Amino acid sequence: MPDDKRIAVLGAGMHPWGKWGRPFVEYGLAAARDALADAGLGWRDIQFVSGADTIRNGYPGFVAGATFAQALGWTGARVSSVYAACASGAAAIGSARAQILAGLCDVALVVGADTTPKGFFAPVGGGDRKDDPDWLRFHLMGATNPTYFALYARRRMDRFGATEEDFAQVKVKNARHGVANPYARYRGEVTVDEVLASPMVADPLRLLEICATSDGGAALVLTSMDFARRHAGGAEPQVTINAVSTVTPSFPNTVIEMPNFSTDSAVAFSGQWDAGAGFRPSITAAAYAEAGIGPEDLSLAEVYDLSAALELDWYEDIGLCGEGEAEKLLRDGVTSLGGRVPVNPSGGLSCFGEAIPAQAIAQVCESVWQLRGVAAGHQVEGARVAVTANQGLFGHGSSVLLTR
Amino acid sequence: MGARVPAVDGWFSLGEEGPAALLGSKCAGCGTYAFPAETRYCRNPDCESAEFEVVELSRRGRIWSYTDARYQPPPPYVAADPYVPFCLVAVELAAEKLVVMGQVVDGVTVDDLRVGDEVELVIDTLYSEDDTDFLVWKWQPVVAAVRGA
Numbered sequence: 135m136p137d138d139k140r141i142a143v144l145g146a147g148m149h150p151w152g153k154w155g156r157p158f159v160e161y162g163l164a165a166a167r168d169a170l171a172d173a174g175l176g177w178r179d180i181q182f183v184s185g186a187d188t189i190r191n192g193y194p195g196f197v198a199g200a201t202f203a204q205a206l207g208w209t210g211a212r213v214s215s216v217y218a219a220c221a222s223g224a225a226a227i228g229s230a231r232a233q234i235l236a237g238l239c240d241v242a243l244v245v246g247a248d249t250t251p252k253g254f255f256a257p258v259g260g261g262d263r264k265d266d267p268d269w270l271r272f273h274l275m276g277a278t279n280p281t282y283f284a285l286y287a288r289r290r291m292d293r294f295g296a297t298e299e300d301f302a303q304v305k306v307k308n309a310r311h312g313v314a315n316p317y318a319r320y321r322g323e324v325t326v327d328e329v330l331a332s333p334m335v336a337d338p339l340r341l342l343e344i345c346a347t348s349d350g351g352a353a354l355v356l357t358s359m360d361f362a363r364r365h366a367g368g369a370e371p372q373v374t375i376n377a378v379s380t381v382t383p384s385f386p387n388t389v390i391e392m393p394n395f396s397t398d399s400a401v402a403f404s405g406q407w408d409a410g411a412g413f414r415p416s417i418t419a420a421a422y423a424e425a426g427i428g429p430e431d432l433s434l435a436e437v438y439d440l441s442a443a444l445e446l447d448w449y450e451d452i453g454l455c456g457e458g459e460a461e462k463l464l465r466d467g468v469t470s471l472g473g474r475v476p477v478n479p480s481g482g483l484s485c486f487g488e489a490i491p492a493q494a495i496a497q498v499c500e501s502v503w504q505l506r507g508v509a510a511g512h513q514v515e516g517a518r519v520a521v522t523a524n525q526g527l528f529g530h531g532s533s534v535l536l537t538r
Numbered sequence: 539m540g541a542r543v544p545a546v547d548g549w550f551s552l553g554e555e556g557p558a559a560l561l562g563s564k565c566a567g568c569g570t571y572a573f574p575a576e577t578r579y580c581r582n583p584d585c586e587s588a589e590f591e592v593v594e595l596s597r598r599g600r601i602w603s604y605t606d607a608r609y610q611p612p613p614p615y616v617a618a619d620p621y622v623p624f625c626l627v628a629v630e631l632a633a634e635k636l637v638v639m640g641q642v643v644d645g646v647t648v649d650d651l652r653v654g655d656e657v658e659l660v661i662d663t664l665y666s667e668d669d670t671d672f673l674v675w676k677w678q679p680v681v682a683a684v685r686g687a
Contacts, residue, residue: 253612254609254611254612256612256613257614262614264546264547269614270546271639272611272612272613272614272615273545273546273614273615273616274545274546274664274674275626275639275640275641275674276607276611276615276617276624276626276641277607277611277626277639278607278609278611278612281605281606281607281626284605284606285602285603285604285605285626285628286603287605288603288604288605288648288653289602289603289653292603292652292653292654293653333608334608335608335609336605336606336607336608337605337606337608337648338605338648339605385581385582385583386581386582386635388635388636388637389637390602390603390628390637390639394639395573395574395638395639396572396573396574396636396637396638396639397636397637397638398570398572398581398636399570399571399572399581399634399635399636400635400636401569401570401571401634401635402565402568402569402570402582402584402585403635
């Protein structure tokens with residue numbers, strides 16, 4: 135692949151995930167310092183700071199790039215702050231990558247961090263907001279985030295014969311993957327029986343199958359290929375980002391998605407209407423096309439398992455198998471550590487919970503460590519190609535493709 | 539009897555003249571439907587029309603998927619005390635070629651529902667405050683009794 139689309143990942147850093155309620159800046163700062171140390175660079179080497187915003191931490195969260203830059207000490211570095219819901223981290227990576235590829239900077243720091251409230255995510259901001267779908271879906275339907283995930287899960291059961299035990303097995307697999315991950319919040323194995331004994335939240339999804347909300351922070355130091363070679367005395371960078379996908383859906387988007395009341399209407403669409411062909415498959419497809427690398431080349435994938443069942447949807451959406459075949463892939467052990475394409479070797483959201491603006495960055499950190507071969511206790515042997523996949527509210531695609 | 543007031547304005551008819559229905563929009567340019575109704579722009583990227591007709595959407599559709607809410611949703615949901623779990627469905631409307639969500643009427647559990655089952659729109663109470671019932675659209679199974687038989 136020519137240099138013009140690749141950038142180098144020199145540093146990755148994370149603050150462990152948990153639930154402490156401390157200021158989000160603290161987590162982001164710790165992650166940023168770790169990423170800089172990992173890269174062998176100092177804060178004054180950073181020319182561009184790309185912050186992933188949080189909307190639950192007041193004004194500093196809305197301008198996260200500047201907030202982190204101030205915490206590290208003003209240096210005059212250029213800055214960007216972006217919000218794209220769960221895809222905020224990938225949007226921040228995309229922003230830094232564009233600056234690097236355009237030759238506007240050589241060295242960028244990407245940071246995202248969050249502090250989250252307890253319980254279900256509720257709409258942000260008070261008062262009656264009868265023009266905001268996110269407020270209205272709670273008010274008119276009581277439709278929490280897990281109810282949307284449950285719609286996808288139930289559809290798999292009725293259409294493909296997925297079982298409650300299949301969903302529980304995803305949780306069991308991810309819990310096992312996360313045991314050795316020092317950054318994971320939950321680091322204990324669980325059994326199928328334990329999962330199936332946990333309370334039902336939104337049928338068929340149980341408490342242990344739904345991702346929690348977490349505090350956490352993640353950061354990356356990204357550079358141009360030329361800078362990375364100079365920094366390494368001429369050696370090729372070990373890990374590169376080959377593609378970043380931040381696509382929107384294509385009309386008509388026929389899968390119901392948070393926080394909407396309905397899908398697009400397909401009456402004006404000349405193709406065949408399929409009330410099931412949605413946004414998710416297009417996200418990694420764009421990354422594969424940009425990188426010239428396909429799902430058959432993957433060593434591992436980090437996907438957004440907001441629910442255990444949703445991970446099975448992702449197997450199909452990222453091209454690991456055809457529609458309705460994900461349960462077989464799981465049952466055959468293909469997506470477990472030691473299998474052909476381990477999915478969520480980090481333990482996934484199942485072991486982390488979601489720290490929204492940090493999560494897509496954390497997926498990339500895990501991929502970097504896997505590709506370097508340093509993911510002790512949860513290493514995918516001989517990993518060469520990794521993809522991350524995620525989707526942000528209202529239509530933000532998020533996928534990063536990395537190689538070593 | 540207290541007042542009956544829609545919990546949101548303009549999203550459905552109350553069925554005072556003919557059967558109740560969801561009120562969507564139909565684009566004058568390309569025929570694309572939307573719910574809730576669009577008033578400013580058409581979602582079709584190949585259509586620049588800004589003219590929309592408010593239309594009643596199909597009253598019956600088939601279940602795309604379904605679930606329930608075992609735990610009380612946070613505000614701005616107004617829950618009964620004590621809280622009573624309810625089902626939610628996503629319903630495919632064939633004529634409009636879209637899927638629309640909504641609660642299911644009281645007394646129905648997920649065991650009564652299947653992907654592909656037919657459901658029908660009704661207007662029902664979402665919550666009550668003082669002497670006023672706030673109304674919303676809900677879906678009611680058409681064939682649940684048949685399967686049980």
